[in-house]
Amino acid sequence: METIQRWIDGKIDFQSQRLADRIMQEGLVAGATVAFLLGYFTQNMQLCMVIFGFATLLVALVSFSPTIQPFIRPVS
Template sequence: MDYVQSLVEGKIDFEGQRLTGTFRDYTLIGSAIISFLFGFLSQSLRTTFILLGFSTIVLCAVVVPPWSYYNRHPIKWLPVKVEGKKA
């Protein structure tokens, strides 16, 4: 059960979030351009949407799971400051 919870929890650091955002942006733009060109050259709207859908599914498989390289820079939090009890 702990293994499943660790997979679902999905901890990634801020650097990993930036990396996935940049990768997502460039991949979606690139795949949209390539899909449009292939669809235009083949004169098929179906080809355009199949290529775009396939590239989106592959992108989701790469970006959505919390892979370990998205957590290479974990955050080092300050220790908890314990204050004395006041009467």
């Protein structure tokens, strides 16, 4: 029961949230840029979408992973 109470408590580490948001935004822009350039130069829209999809998945896994050290700071 304590575990559930701690999880529902609602304490937010705003510093880590900002870091996750920044990683997400920069990663999506970089992924979109790479996908667009490769799709443009190869004239292949499907390649562009696949690369952007993988980049989005990678960014989501990296920016929202709870095991990354900067994200597990205690809330003060």
